[in-house]
Structure formats: C-alpha cells, structure tokens
Amino acid sequence: MGLVSKCFSGFLFDLDGTVIDTIELISRSFRHASRVMLGEVLPDEVLLANVGQPLMKQMEVLGGERAGEWYETYREFNHRKHDEFIRPYQGVEAVLAELRRRGAGLAVVTSKSRETVDMAFRCIPIEGYFDTVVTADDTDRHKPDPQPVQLAMRRLDLLTDESVYIGDSPFDIEAGHAACVATAAVGWGLFTPVRLKEMEPDFYFEEPDEILQLCPPGREPK
Numbered sequence: 001m002g003l004v005s006k007c008f009s010g011f012l013f014d015l016d017g018t019v020i021d022t023i024e025l026i027s028r029s030f031r032h033a034s035r036v037m038l039g040e041v042l043p044d045e046v047l048l049a050n051v052g053q054p055l056m057k058q059m060e061v062l063g064g065e066r067a068g069e070w071y072e073t074y075r076e077f078n079h080r081k082h083d084e085f086i087r088p089y090q091g092v093e094a095v096l097a098e099l100r101r102r103g104a105g106l107a108v109v110t111s112k113s114r115e116t117v118d119m120a121f122r123c124i125p126i127e128g129y130f131d132t133v134v135t136a137d138d139t140d141r142h143k144p145d146p147q148p149v150q151l152a153m154r155r156l157d158l159l160t161d162e163s164v165y166i167g168d169s170p171f172d173i174e175a176g177h178a179a180c181v182a183t184a185a186v187g188w189g190l191f192t193p194v195r196l197k198e199m200e201p202d203f204y205f206e207e208p209d210e211i212l213q214l215c216p217p218g219r220e221p222k
Contacts, residue, residue, distance in 0.1 A: 007215040008182065010158040011099055012149060013130075014052070014167030015110040015117065017189030019092055020124050025085035026051060026190070029078040036073050037063065051190055052169030053143060054111045054136045079119070086123045089188060091208035096129040102215050107152040108133040109165065109175075111142050131156055144171045146179035153179070164202075164214055173199035184214065 016022045030047040034040065041047075042062075050058040056071055063070035099106060106129055110117060114135045121127040132155040134148045141147040149165055152158075165176035168189020173196065176183035184203040185196040197204060205211055 007102070008104065008164045009162040010105045010107065010153065010156050010164070011211070011214070012107045012109050012152050012163060012165045012176075012181070014165075014169065014172045015108050015112060015120065016051070017168035017191075018166060018172075018186055019089070019096075019108065019126070020120050021087040021089050021188075022085075022120070023190050024087070025078065025082060028081065028085060029074050032077040033070050033074040034062075037066065037070055048190060050171075052111060052167070052171035055113075057142070078116075082119055083123055086120060088124050088126075089208060093126055093129070095208045095211050096126060098212060099215060100129055102217070104215055105156040105158065106130045107156055109143075109148045109152045110134070111136050111148075111171075113137055144174035144178060146175055149175050149179035149181060153181070166211065168196075170195060170199045173201045176201075184211070186211075 013019050016026065027044060027048065031041045034042045034047055047062070050061055055074065056067065059067040059070040059074065096106060108130050112135055114137045117133060117135050127133065132152060134152045136142055139147045139151055153160070153163055160180045164182040164184055165172060165179065166184040166186060167173065168186050169191055173183045173185055183201040184205060185199065185201040187193050187204065187206045193204070203214070
C-alpha cells in the first residue's frame with residue numbers, strides 16, 4: 001500500500017458496505033434465513049463469509065440443493081425490512097461531490113441486482129453522482145471475475161492505469177487485481193482490516209475523505 005503520485009481519472013465503487021451502509025440489513029437478513037431454514041442462527045463468520053458475490057451464489061454455499069429456499073427466505077425479509085435498516089455513510093456523499101468537482105469519472109460496480117440497487121438509491125438518493133452503474137444484471141460473470149469492473153471502464157472510456165476500484169470485501173480487491181486496476185480497501189464495511197490487507201490492496205482507507213488522496217488538488221484529470 002503506497003503513496004499517491006497521480007490523480008486517477010476513474011473511481012469505481014462497490015455499493016454495499018462502501019457507498020451505502022447495508023451491513024445491519026444484510027446481517028439481519030442472513031440470520032433470519034438461517035433461523036427459518038435451519039432452526040438455528042449460524043455464526044456471522046459463516047453467514048457473511050461470501051458477501052460481495054451475487055446473492056444466489058452465497059445461498060448455494062450455505063444451502064446447497066436448498067439454495068432457492070434460502071434465497072427466497074432472505075429476499076422476503078430483506079425487502080420487507082430494507083428501508084428500516086439501510087443507512088448513509090457519513091462523509092461519503094461529500095467525497096463523491098468533491099471527486100466530481102475535480103473532474104473524475106465515477107461508477108458503481110456491484111453484485112446486487114438492478115432492482116435492489118434501485119431500492120437502495122430510493123432511500124439514499126446519490127445515484128446522480130455516478131456516470132454509470134454496473135449491476136449483476138449487466139454481466140454474465142461476477143466478482144471476483146474482472147468482467148464487471150472492465151464493463152465500467154469501457155462505459156467511462158478508461159484505461160486500466162487511470163482507474164481505481166474501491167470496495168470493502170476481498171472479492172472487490174480480487175476483481176480489481178484481475179482487471180489490472182489499482183485497488184483500495186475501505187475499513188468501514190463488513191470485513192476486518194486483517195482480512196482486507198491479506199488481499200494486498202494498493203491502498204487502505206479508514207475514513208471516506210481519505211479517498212480524496214487518490215485525486216490530489218492540482219493534479220485533477222484532464
């Protein structure tokens with residue numbers, strides 16, 4: 001994890017746990033699904049281990065042949081409780097606004113469906129800061145595969161050395177590495193600093209405003 005010597009032109013963000021605080025919502029939804037499906041609540045380190053991948057993929061790991069039932073049980077609770085437990089992250093919107101002011105291109109790259117992305121942005125109306133949003137509905141392959149990150153770069157007409165992917169999960173960092181872009185892990189999401197640093201991101205940030213180091217004043221993209 002090194003010092004910044006340039007201003008990145010494109011900032012690609014994960015959504016859950018990075019731009020919008022859905023940690024409580026996700027945790028409660030998994031615990032509910034576990035309680036209904038198994039009659040007990042599995043430890044969070046088991047339930048949440050694959051957060052960052054598409055939901056059905058996570059349910060296949062947890063539920064095997066009953067993945068569809070796990071998925072529907074989770075989804076019903078998640079949608080019913082969505083607006084109650086979703087929250088903005090303090091400072092994130094200000095960072096997005098400042099990056100826009102400095103001329104950077106912004107994108108969301110998420111494993112969520114377009115439907116659930118729309119639900120999130122109805123509660124936290126910040127979609128207007130982003131030039132494009134790549135959801136699980138837009139690609140055949142998903143994080144940690146690089147395809148979603150690469151699609152966002154194509155939409156923004158970015159080169160790999162102009163781009164940084166910012167996220168809170170190991171799958172985000174792995175996807176960024178696979179796409180050959182710089183990666184930044186954030187410490188306000190679901191995964192621990194130790195787990196994230198094991199993935200060897202190029203940068204690690206504890207607070208949202210530290211992201212602005214990746215586009216220093218006076219070095220704005222042309």
